[in-house]
Amino acid sequence: MLDTRAVELNTEEVRGKTVKEPxxxxxxxxxxxxxxxxxxxxxxxxxxxxxxxxxxxxxxxxxxxxxxxxxxxxxxxxxxxxxxxxxxxxxxxxxxxxxxxxxxxxxxxxxxxxRPPQSQDLFDFITERGALREGLAQRFLRQIVEALRFLQSQSVVHRDLKDENILVDLKTLDVKIIDFGSGAPLKDSLYNEFEGTRVYSPPEWVESQQYAAGPLTIWSLGVLLFDMVCGDIPFEQDQEIVTATPSFTRRLSTECQSLIRWCLSYRPEDRPTLEQILSHPWMEGGETEEEEEEEEGGRAGSLQEPSASL
Missing domain, CATH: 3.30.200.20 (Phosphorylase Kinase; domain 1)
Structure with missing residues (x-):
């Protein structure tokens, strides 16, 4: 288990201040x-x-x-x-x-x-293109969830999952989670500190200043998915967060709305696990060949430096 007292690592792989060369x-x-x-x-x-x-x-x-x-x-x-x-x-x-x-x-x-050479954070990606097609959002979400499963398996929680901290490779449409400045060792007990982004925080933090790692991550995923398919986040004010009722601004499939609402359940225990997200009916789909060709054609001229939030 990773904690604040010690971290086991191979010092031959990761160079620290013991390295001879400056x-x-x-x-x-x-x-x-x-x-x-x-x-x-x-x-x-x-x-x-x-x-x-x-x-x-x-x-x-x-x-x-x-x-x-x-x-x-x-x-x-x-x-x-x-x-x-x-x-x-x-x-x-x-x-x-x-x-x-x-x-x-x-x-x-x-x-x-x-640093992927042709990349852009998801915030800018959405800002330039507007709301994403459900097929592309599903493609991104699946990759993000798989990455989060890896973090979970290594006892790490990110705690600041948002569009600015997702880097998109514009050539392959692969995504990476970046910026672990708010990260922490994963624990079973509740956290009483939060250094992430307020509008991505769950109701339990807003109301009682505590949360569990799993439900926090799932809530942030719900906000992120809404952001991808609607073009903006669902909540701006604390009262909107604790109401936990997203108002969809675009026409979306019933399955997509269902997954978002599940992730944004008011009670932490009512939210799905990462595995349940992957098995949700909406996640069974994907981009069609025609959609991928359209996306390929839209990538030209979109390249820029990656986000500063690494």
Whole structure:
């Protein structure tokens, strides 16, 4: 079990401050892609082979949770511990991979992350195209749920699942979950702190400032699915969240509405599990060949830098 006291990882796979070569000898940092609540993200590349990467800088005074890694003298941000744990077991195609990390005097910590060359976060993807067809939304949701199952199997909870933290490869339409700045070790007991995004938080957090990891994740998935098929999130105000009654702004299939309402059940115990989502009737469908060809034709001219929230 991963916790704040120790994280087991192979230090040969994930380089920390014990590495002999400094960051500047291995990577070149490029332009600022943007800033988020947990740090700034820059473009960059690996000097040995030119691999394009994203470099996330985290100031020590902005770190909310710390962890201990074997072989390291000091504490490291929980985000590094979680990503290192996931890398240790081989990673997952639907989760951003940590390639390197460094502690740099005066700059805090630098995380070197994989960066698909032609990618865009889901927020911008939806902003440019409007609401997604159900077939494409289903394709994205299936990948996200499978990635979340991997996180669950490794005792990790993301806690900030939203469109800005989903990276879409515009060439393959594969997606990755990014930004583990709000992540935490998975536990069976309730959480009493929340560092995610308010409009994606469930009623139990708004009303009693506590939640369980599973129901939180499912609620966020319901908000995300609504966002994909309707073009915007269902709730903006706390009162709307606790009412837990989405008002559909587009014509959707009965099955799609059913899955969204199930995920957005007011009572945490009434929400589905990740496995139940995958077996829901709406998830049996997929994009037709004609739809995929239309999507292929619409990708041109849509490329941009990835989100700054890695």
């Amino acid at each position: 960051f500047s000898s291995l990577y070149r940092c490029g332009s600022l892609l943007g800033s988020g609540g947990f740090g700034s993200v820059f473009s960059g590349h690996r000097l040995s082979d030119g691999l394009q990467v994203a470099i996330k800088q985290i100031s020590s005074d902005r770190v909310q949770q710390w962890a201990i890694l074997p072989g390291e003298v000091g504490l490291v941000p929980m985000e590094i511990a979680l990503l290192a744990r996931l890398s240790e077991v081989g990673g997952h195609g639907g989760v951003v991979r940590l390639l390197d990390w460094f502690e740099v005097g005066g700059r805090g910590f630098l995380l070197v992350l994989e």
